[in-house]
Structure formats: C-alpha cells, structure tokens
Amino acid sequence: MERIKTGIKGLDSLLDGGIPKNNLVLLSGQTGAGKTIFGLQYLVKGAVKYKEKGVFISFEQSREDVILQTKEFGWDVEELEKKKMLKILIFKPTKIRLSSIMAQFEKTIDEFKPNRLVFDSISTYGVYAETISFFETIMDLGLKKENINFSMTPESVKRKMIMEIMSKIKSYGLTALVISELPEVTNYLSRDTISEFMADGVILLKHVPIGESLNRSIEVRKMRYTDMGEGSRSYNITNKGIVIE
Numbered sequence: 001m002e003r004i005k006t007g008i009k010g011l012d013s014l015l016d017g018g019i020p021k022n023n024l025v026l027l028s029g030q031t032g033a034g035k036t037i038f039g040l041q042y043l044v045k046g047a048v049k050y051k052e053k054g055v056f057i058s059f060e061q062s063r064e065d066v067i068l069q070t071k072e073f074g075w076d077v078e079e080l081e082k083k084k085m086l087k088i089l090i091f092k093p094t095k096i097r098l099s100s101i102m103a104q105f106e107k108t109i110d111e112f113k114p115n116r117l118v119f120d121s122i123s124t125y126g127v128y129a130e131t132i133s134f135f136e137t138i139m140d141l142g143l144k145k146e147n148i149n150f151s152m153t154p155e156s157v158k159r160k161m162i163m164e165i166m167s168k169i170k171s172y173g174l175t176a177l178v179i180s181e182l183p184e185v186t187n188y189l190s191r192d193t194i195s196e197f198m199a200d201g202v203i204l205l206k207h208v209p210i211g212e213s214l215n216r217s218i219e220v221r222k223m224r225y226t227d228m229g230e231g232s233r234s235y236n237i238t239n240k241g242i243v244i245e
Contacts, residue, residue, distance in 0.1 A: 001020050001021075001225050002020070002021040003015070003016070003017045003018030003019060003020055003021060004018050004019045004020075004021050004046075004050075004052070004115070004116070004175040005017070005018040005049075005050060006018060006019060006041075006042050006045065006046075007041065007042065007044075007045020007046060007048075007049050007050065008038070008041055008042065008045065008241070008242055008243075008244065009242075009243045009244060010233065010235070010243060010244025010245060011218075011244050014218075014220050014228065014233065014244070015220060015223060015226055015228065016226045016227045016228065019175055019201065019223070020175075020200070020201075020223070020224060020225045020226060021175055022173045022174065022175055023175055023176075023200035023201055023223070023224065023225075024166065024169055024170045024174075024176045024178060024198075024199050024200050024201075025175075025176065025177050025178070025199060025200060025201040025202070025203060025223070026122075026177075026178050026180055026189065026190060026195050026196055026199035026201070026202045026203070027039065027177045027178065027179050027180070027203050027205070028179075028180040028181070028182045028189050028190050028196070028202065028203070028204055028205070029180075029181075029182050029204060029205030029206060030181075030182050030183075030184060030205070030206060030207060031181065032207065033182075033205035033206065033207050033216070034205060034216075034235075034237050034242055035120070035121070035179045035205060036058075036060075036061070036069070036120055036179065037069070037073070037237060037241060037242060038177075038205065038242050039056065039118035039120055039177050039179055040056060040066070040069070040070055040075070040077070040118070041073070041075075041241040041242055042054075042116065042118060042177055043055075043056055043086060043116055043118055044070070044075045044077065044080065044086070046115065046116045047080050047083075047085035047086050048080070051085075052114075052115035052116055053084070053085050053086070053087075053112065053113065053114040053115055053116070054085070054086050054087075054114050054115065054116035054117065054118070055086075055087045055088075055089065055108060055109070055112060055114045055116070055117050055118070056086070056087070056088045056089070056118050056120070057089045057091070057105065057117070057118065057119050057120065058088070058089070058090050058091070058120045059091050059092075059120065059121065059124040059125055059128070060120060060121060060124050061090070061120075062090060063088060063090050066088055066090075072239070073239060073240060073241045074239070074240070075241075084112075087108060087112050087114070089104065089105070089108060091104075098128070098129065098161065102165075102168070105168075106168075109172050109174075114174060115174065115175065116174065116175055116176070116177075117169065117172075117174045117175075117176040117177070118176070118177045118178075118179065119165075119169065119176065119177070119178045119179065120179045121178075121179040121180055121181065122162060122165070122166070122178050122179065122180050122190070122192060122195055123179075123180050123181040123190075123191045123192065125161070125162070125165065126158045126161070126162050126191070126192045127158075129154075129157055129158045129161035129162070130154040130155060130157065130158035158192065159192070159194055162192050162194060162195060163194065163198060166178065166195060166198045166199070167198070170198075170200075178195065178199065180192065180195055182204065182205075182206075189202050189204065189221060196221075199222075200223070200224045201220070201222055201223035201224060201226070202220075202221040202222045202223075203218065203219070203220055203221070204218065204219045204220075204221055204232075205217075205218055205235075206218075206219075206232075215234070216234060216235050216236060216237070217232040217233065217234055217235070218232060218233055218234075218235045218244055219231070219232040219233075233245060
C-alpha cells in the first residue's frame with residue numbers, strides 16, 4: 001500500500017507510515033483545536049519535503065488571514081504559490097452559488113492536478129446548504145420551484161450536498177483532508193453526523209482545559225488499510241506547527 005507522508009512530526013508513525021494514497025480523511029475537532037493549522041501544515045510539508053502539489057479550500061477565512069496564520073509558523077505559502085506547488089481557493093458562500101463553487105473546484109483540480117487537498121470546512125459548507133441555499137440547492141438538483149416537495153427539508157438537502165461533495169473529492173483520487181467541527185458533547189465524530197461514514201479515515205483533535213493550560217490529544221479513530229497506533233497521543237501547537245508527542 002503506497003502511503004502519503006503527512007510531514008507532521010509524530011503522526012506518520014501512528015499511521016503505519018502515512019495516509020494511504022487516495023484516502024479521504026475526516027479531520028474533526030473542537031473549536032480552537034488547530035484543525036486549520038493541521039491542514040495547512042499537511043499541504044506545506046507536502047510541497048516542501050515531498051514535492052507534492054496541494055490545494056487549500058476555505059469557506060471560513062479570507063486569503064489574508066490564511067497567509068498571516070501561516071507566517072506565524074514560518075511557512076511562505078505565497079512563494080509556494082509562485083512555484084505552482086500550492087493553490088489557495090477562498091469561497092464566500094453568501095456571494096456565490098453552490099453550482100459555481102463546484103465548477104471552480106472542478107476546474108482547479110483538472111488544471112492544477114494536485115496530489116493533496118484540504119477542504120475547510122465541511123461544517124460551514126453544510127450550514128450554507130442547509131440555510132441560505134435551500135431553494136438554490138433544490139433548483140440545482142433539477143426541480144422546478146412549483147414541484148418542490150417540502151418533505152425535502154433543509155437538513156436533508158444539507159446531508160445530500162455533503163455526500164455529493166465528499167463523493168466528488170474521492171472521485172479525483174486525491175489524498176484529502178476534510179475538516180469538520182466537533183461539538184463539545186456528541187456521540188458522533190462530526191457536526192453533520194454523516195461524513196465520518198463516508199471517509200476512509202477519521203482523525204480526532206480534542207482539548208481539555210486544565211487550569212490555565214490546555215491538554216491537547218489526537219486520536220486516529222479509523223484508517224482503512226492501516227495498522228493504527230492504539231489510543232490517543234498528546235500534541236502541541238508550537239512555533240513550527242503541530243507536534244505529536
């Protein structure tokens with residue numbers, strides 16, 4: 001089984017050498033757990049250490065915020081863009097139709113031909129499909145307004161759109177991380193409750209306040225074709241990025 005090394009210190013040993021090539025992995029965690037940092041580190045290390053092209057798709061941050069955040073860790077993503085090793089796509093769902101997002105996404109993958117992808121986040125994408133774009137999504141599914149069956153609720157539309165985007169990502173044969181928020185109290189591994197079943201792997205990031213500090217832990221909950229390290233491990237967010245102990 002060919003594996004893609006993440007470049008994140010301590011992670012590849014938990015994954016039996018890396019993420020199986022072409023796997024789609026759900027990266028799920030609480031607010032502030034470092035999910036976006038994790039995703040960007042995966043792309044930057046892939047470009048710098050392993051010469052693999054990557055695409056970062058964000059529905060939550062501006063381009064300026066992404067660049068500022070990466071500079072905190074000494075990562076020059078603008079230089080990587082100039083070298084055509086990295087591409088950053090920023091979408092503001094309130095200003096663009098889902099169909100347009102999909103068209104630009106597909107065009108980028110077809111033309112740029114990346115090896116790695118980070119989708120940040122499926123939670124925000126799902127919220128948009130569930131609320132603002134309910135009628136738009138119905139139209140994109142090919143139904144006329146007068147024929148809409150209102151038993152198709154915003155929740156069912158959200159679930160359908162999440163399933164479609166994850167299937168689309170998998171169809172491109174990328175080694176991808178799809179980021180999801182993880183509620184503080186839940187029996188599921190994602191906010192949408194379905195993406196963990198579609199993913200080939202699930203990595204959980206959690207943190208628990210202890211006094212004035214945070215106890216951070218990472219757990220590989222599932223990973224197809226992999227003999228995983230058992231249990232959770234501690235991790236820290238350092239000035240070099242995420243380090244797993």
